[in-house]
Amino acid sequence: MTADASSARCFVPYPFVPVASSGSGPLAGLRLAVKDIFDVAGYPTGCGNPHMLALSGVKTQSAAAVQALAQAGARFAGKVCTDELAFSMNGKNAHFGTPRNGGAPDRIPGGSSSGSASAVSNGLADIALGTDTGGSVRAPASHCGLIGLRPTHARVSLAGVMDLAPGFDTCGWFARDMDAFSRVGDVLLGADSAPLPETPRVLVAADVLALLEPRVQGVFSETLDRLAGAIGTPLPVKTASPSFDALYWAFRHIQGYEAWQTHGENIRRHDFQLGPGVAERFAWSATITPQQMQQHSAVRAAFREDFARLLGRDGVLLMPTVPDIAPLLTDSEQSLENYRNQAIRMLCLAGLSGFPQISLPLMRLDEAPFGFSVIAPAGSDRSLIRFAARLMHECA
Template identity: 35%
Template sequence: MSAWITRFPSPASPGLRVAVKDAIDVAGVVTTAGSAVVRDRAAAAKADAECLAGVRAAAATIVGKTTLTEMCVSPVGDNAIFGTPVNPLAPLLIPGGSSSGSAVAVATGEADVGLGTDTGGSVRIPAACCGIAGLKTTWGRVPLGGVWPLAPSLDVVGPLARDVAGVVDGMRLLDPAWGSLPAPARVVGRLRVEGVDSAVEDAVDSALDEAGLTVREVRLPGWDDTYEPLDAIILGELWQAHHALLDADGLSDFVAGALHAARDVSPQRLAKALTARTAWQAEVTSALTLVDVLALPTLVASPPPLTDFARFPLTQLTAPFNLAGVPALALPVPSPGPAPVSLQLVGPMNGEELLCATGLALEGVLQPAARS
């Protein structure tokens, strides 16, 4: 199935081709959020989303709006109404979501940069599934005006590209204040989370070792306590933004179920979750004063098949960093299998330049090995 919900005319002049997730407003086009219900109730956007200002200023070409999971709710990348984009590395595996179309458009060469949103991993997960790079930006760095909300206190917009250099190109479009890259990280904090496949851990360790980085083991004791506040915030803010869609005809069972669960999130539960987030942010910030960046896999194992993904914990290694608000870069590293293992680098608030500099240095060492 196509990665696209809407295609625009091919560019007449050279320049970056940009694929925009159909949760981001493009002037004159209906934003569907991957939902027939939303599409049928919406009018064409009167203006571009604020995050596209740099795209227009750079004379990059928006080549279309891409498929996503309905209302950005699922990290799988499937969509029964608009079609599920085919993972170009392995058609039987999930493409990852919710920014599935943007990832597939980049991976198949139909776009140079894909723009996605990330609330619990929705840029990094499809990047990992499709063997490309993707950057979750610092919360608040890229404006969200004109972006379909899932959980506004977690949502970010970020770029996907075939490599980290392409991610840098995407950040220059998204953030006019994007600076020159610093020196790469020297000290990496290696984070290990229970339940990760040993082959995945070995591939990450090998990549860090081959790159010659100084690696220190780190722990985040509060890691396991992040899942409840994440769930409460996502559901609570989903309800605040979209309660009018409860029981709307045409919603998928998955989204309808999420809205029903969201209705039951009490103000007390949400307030407790926000307090827990503050403590978690402080813990991650403290860890990043001892090392330059954190390193761990993006996924716990190889991407699951489209026919059997229900028990795969897709967001286990990504969502805690949405709760922290910090930036995180996913990039492939050499490993066997149709989908290479994805390394996740996590930096301090507004540390995207450091992450990209480190990612570029890693690619410089690892890509020749990947091609051999």
């Protein structure tokens, strides 16, 4: 279904400037939306914040990922909204509004790549670039019923993209169908350094499932049954070492420390007027000490070793992408914050490890989309996409 662009509220209303495209290539004919933290020649980079927009100026060169997709034939459709400074996960921007969730219009689109997911889910773009630091591609993909990838950390260039927390920042993308999604991967990813075997060892994150409500566990179990022909009988495993709480706080502290190092000077110098949730997160981030950063970095390093041993070079881990379907637009800020904190406990597995995670639109609850995720070893992104395509075909 295609929505009207004005009702979808996903495009930033910049005066349209054409972006050069090769007109031919593997992405020819695909409309590309670009999150407004990527530089695009002829446009400012607003980053979902009026102060950043005022400081930006018009860019003369596009981000590396934008250039790559345009050279492969993608046709630029416009810049799309982002959560403020990419430091949120719900898609509600206090300054620029909330893009429409094309998969569940009464629910939040998820963020921070809110406009990217909205443009694709509303049929206004075929593919869209986003970024994922703490879940900003994976959560909107789940909420809006799309395919979305957080690639192996540093696999795709972030040249010309606003930093949030460089130790976690990644460039991902969205599509409605696996063919278009895979073609983008062919352009952006290059060859795998550690491809999966044709038949990977399949694991299920049993301790993640134990965090979730019975109704969520039920739909996930039903989906595993539907996928039996492609995955066989997965092995239940424990993923969170030493604990979900330890990983949650490690992620929060490292992300917050890096975010303040990135944006703190500007926030203070220009007295940024930040929206709800984002203001509180930056205020807390300003209090994190180098000693805390060092302590939590040690937790991260130990977890990465344990998680790498768990997956090896041949393992894939299955789990729901987020704790539940998207919260309602009418939910309170506190309710959204509680949901975000629960989601981070799941999303931080890929974030802390640096491993790729793909979210697939294979589940539904209460008539709303709900993402099914696969995490794979570092450097296996393209073979992960091929494995995901088999799962999509199995459920077709």
